[in-house]
Amino acid sequence: MLEGKYRHRFHIQPPEGWLNDPNGSCWFDGKYHIFFQYTPDSPTGEGGRYWGHYVSEDLAHFTYVDTPIVTDTEWDSDGVYSGTAYTGDGVLEAYYTGNVKHPGDYDYINEGRGHNVLRVDFKDGIHPGEKQLLLTNDDYPSDLSCHVRDPKVWKSGEAYYMLLGMRSRTSKGGLLLMKSPDRKKWSLAREYFPENDFGYMLECPDYFTVDGRQFVGFCPQGMRHESDRFQNTYESGYCELNGDIIGSASDEELSRQISIECFQEWDKGFDFYAPQTFTTPDGRQILIGWAGVPDAGYENAPTIAEGWQHSMTLLRELKAKNGKLYQLPVRELDTRHEKQITAPEGGAWDMTLEFDNVSDAELFRLNDDLIFSVKDGRLRLEFLNDTGDGRTVRHAESSPVKKIRLIFDRSLLEIFVNDGETVFTTRYYPEDPDDVILKADNAKSLEGWTIV
Ligand code: FRU
Numbered sequence: 001m002l003e004g005k006y007r008h009r010f011h012i013q014p015p016e017g018w019l020n021d022p023n024g025s026c027w028f029d030g031k032y033h034i035f036f037q038y039t040p041d042s043p044t045g046e047g048g049r050y051w052g053h054y055v056s057e058d059l060a061h062f063t064y065v066d067t068p069i070v071t072d073t074e075w076d077s078d079g080v081y082s083g084t085a086y087t088g089d090g091v092l093e094a095y096y097t098g099n100v101k102h103p104g105d106y107d108y109i110n111e112g113r114g115h116n117v118l119r120v121d122f123k124d125g126i127h128p129g130e131k132q133l134l135l136t137n138d139d140y141p142s143d144l145s146c147h148v149r150d151p152k153v154w155k156s157g158e159a160y161y162m163l164l165g166m167r168s169r170t171s172k173g174g175l176l177l178m179k180s181p182d183r184k185k186w187s188l189a190r191e192y193f194p195e196n197d198f199g200y201m202l203e204c205p206d207y208f209t210v211d212g213r214q215f216v217g218f219c220p221q222g223m224r225h226e227s228d229r230f231q232n233t234y235e236s237g238y239c240e241l242n243g244d245i246i247g248s249a250s251d252e253e254l255s256r257q258i259s260i261e262c263f264q265e266w267d268k269g270f271d272f273y274a275p276q277t278f279t280t281p282d283g284r285q286i287l288i289g290w291a292g293v294p295d296a297g298y299e300n301a302p303t304i305a306e307g308w309q310h311s312m313t314l315l316r317e318l319k320a321k322n323g324k325l326y327q328l329p330v331r332e333l334d335t336r337h338e339k340q341i342t343a344p345e346g347g348a349w350d351m352t353l354e355f356d357n358v359s360d361a362e363l364f365r366l367n368d369d370l371i372f373s374v375k376d377g378r379l380r381l382e383f384l385n386d387t388g389d390g391r392t393v394r395h396a397e398s399s400p401v402k403k404i405r406l407i408f409d410r411s412l413l414e415i416f417v418n419d420g421e422t423v424f425t426t427r428y429y430p431e432d433p434d435d436v437i438l439k440a441d442n443a444k445s446l447e448g449w450t451i452v
Helices: 251-257 301-305 331-336
Strands: 017-028 031-039 050-056 080-086 092-101 113-122 128-135 144-156 159-168 173-180 187-192 201-210 213-221 237-241 273-279 285-290 316-321 324-329 337-341 348-358 361-366 370-375 378-383 393-397 401-409 412-417 422-427 445-451
Touching: 017 050, 017 092, 017 285, 031 080, 031 285, 080 201, 080 273, 092 128, 092 144, 113 144, 144 201, 159 213, 173 201, 173 213, 201 273, 201 285, 201 316, 213 273, 237 251, 324 401, 324 412, 331 337, 331 445, 337 348, 348 361, 361 401, 378 422, 393 422, 401 445
Parallel strands: 017 080, 017 273, 080 144
Antiparallel strands: 017 031, 031 050, 080 092, 092 113, 113 128, 144 159, 159 173, 159 201, 173 187, 201 213, 213 237, 273 285, 285 316, 316 324, 337 445, 348 401, 348 445, 361 370, 370 378, 378 393, 401 412, 412 422
């Protein structure tokens, strides 16, 4: 593991080099597994794209294992891309996209690229078996471009389903549903393009249940930016479904549910993308995201100088409340609390600030680097200098603010407003992570913990 002043203490980070999406997150045989998109060769992502692997027994401490899936076949020669795990049959089965770039003068959108679905079984959760090729572009409808990727697999009734993100040949983003009786032979179940303009591509789809309600998640690329919504280069969020995506809802009904009006962004900060969910043995639905965005337009020069870039967000438990999903760190994080504090200390901390239902106030300030405030029911996160390395300002609509939980891990900040109603994730590079001054004059109480 690398060292450096901005390295994290309790977030999943690459041992060295580059990390992007979480993959195959699951609980299997007594352990939690988080795989991830990993390029160990360089902090800027050039080189082979593999799956790295972390395991945990307690959801609080994660240990790096190795890179169990690498680019060693003709089906995934140019990248072991994102995917998920299915664990229903006593084996951890990883499903992922094998990326292939054929040499030649191609646009690599409609020609020249292969996006295959492969499966690898981990019988003991650690050691991969043989790769099996399940699907190639020939198995997808002919109106699709080469971009069909990021499988999510689940069981419903007696059948198995796989949801993929896709881009049509005319550059419209959509979702592709495949069906199988045995998780080996897959056939087309549904090709679905939302009526609203979600842009040219949907990446990293998810399909999950929280508190008995059904949701579909995805990451649209090419949406129109608004002043309080869709402020990042690419977005990531979810829609609640009344029917189900498997077959009972008509395209028309589905388009009412999967619409821009109903689409809720997971996170309003600068650094959040490609999340996925999994279920704990006690039934909690957990979200983990990549604390980064592709092609973001702002940088992470301070960590690149240390030989690494990007990390995961905290693991967040989801609760369905007031028509949306609330997110709070899993309670297991509390086992890493060390010393009770009333001001930040030691570069890794978890502070809670309470307010009197304010809707027009500065909420907190860190050094003279960044301000978090609310005005006319609108939250605002603003960097005042280059400690955001190019990050400027982000907004979100909000109800009056009662509570903020602020978690800092040396260069990553997660802000949970009103018990997880709204969340902002951002990289933040203070000059000295061990000496960050938190000013919150409008808070009526302020207390927290250092984290080890
Ligand atoms: C999302 C993504 C996925 C793809 C992976 C490649 O960030 O573009 O769609 O599978 O990254 O690393």
